[in-house]
Amino acid sequence: MIMRPGQQLLLPANPLFIWASLLLAMVVNMLPLGRTPWMPDLLALVLVFWNVHQPLRVGIGAAFVFGIAMDVHQASLLGQHALAYTALSYFAITMHRRLLWFTVPSQAVQVLPLFLAAHAIELVIRMIAGGVFPGFSIVLAPVIESLLWPVVSILLLAPQRRAPDPDENRPL
Numbered sequence: 001m002i003m004r005p006g007q008q009l010l011l012p013a014n015p016l017f018i019w020a021s022l023l024l025a026m027v028v029n030m031l032p033l034g035r036t037p038w039m040p041d042l043l044a045l046v047l048v049f050w051n052v053h054q055p056l057r058v059g060i061g062a063a064f065v066f067g068i069a070m071d072v073h074q075a076s077l078l079g080q081h082a083l084a085y086t087a088l089s090y091f092a093i094t095m096h097r098r099l100l101w102f103t104v105p106s107q108a109v110q111v112l113p114l115f116l117a118a119h120a121i122e123l124v125i126r127m128i129a130g131g132v133f134p135g136f137s138i139v140l141a142p143v144i145e146s147l148l149w150p151v152v153s154i155l156l157l158a159p160q161r162r163a164p165d166p167d168e169n170r171p172l
Contacts, residue, residue, distance in 0.1 A: 010160040013054050017159055021046055022058070026066060030073050038140035043070065044088055044118055045145050048111060049152050051092035052099050063089035080125045088118040108149035115142035 025046040033039070043066060050058035067082030074081070091114050092099075099110055119142050127133065 008161060010157065013057070013160055015057060018050055018054060018057055021156055022050065022062070022066065026069060029070065037134035037138040038144065040141050040144040040148060041115075041118075042148075044085060044115065045148055045152055046156070047085060048088060048092045048114060049149075049156055051089045052096040052107075052111075053157075055093045055096050058089075059093065060086055060089045077125060077129045080122055080129075083125065084118040084121040087121055088114055091117070104150045104153050107153070108146045111149055112142060112146040115145045118142075 022043070025043040029041065029043045047058065047063055047066060051063070063085040064082050067080075067085035068078070070076075070081040070085075071078050092111070095110070099107055102110060116139075119138060123134075123138060
């Protein structure tokens with residue numbers, strides 16, 4: 001793959017680290033912190049990150065399974081999060097090659113519409129099922145998620161940035 005100038009060559013991602021970060025994000029989402037409309041969905045954020053960086057390991061099926069788990073946990077309409085996470089993953093995988101050409105702050109702007117669409121899907125399904133409109137503060141959640149994108153990028157790519165053992169034949 002052709003890399004943009006100045007981009008660091010990364011080591012392969014450890015599958016255990018990928019799935020551990022997804023499970024940790026799911027556990028953080030399940031903490032009883034009080035579900036306010038503006039609270040970011042960390043599982044969606046980490047899911048999009050791995051869909052962009054490792055689309056062959058974390059795909060739409062994983063998004064569906066995590067969505068069903070969140071639906072069961074929150075006792076919401078079964079399939080609400082599953083549909084939102086599946087659509088989110090589909091669009092993240094669709095644009096992952098283009099997204100990787102941007103710098104990390106530019107990527108945050110590019111993923112904002114994805115997060116807006118996912119929250120809109122959840123809101124529409126909730127409203128169709130007879131739920132109450134949570135207010136316009138729900139728009140803050142996708143904005144906070146896109147603002148967290150650089151932090152998540154630094155944290156989740158850190159294990160891949162380890163320097164391999166260099167020698168005179170292998171300067172990388």
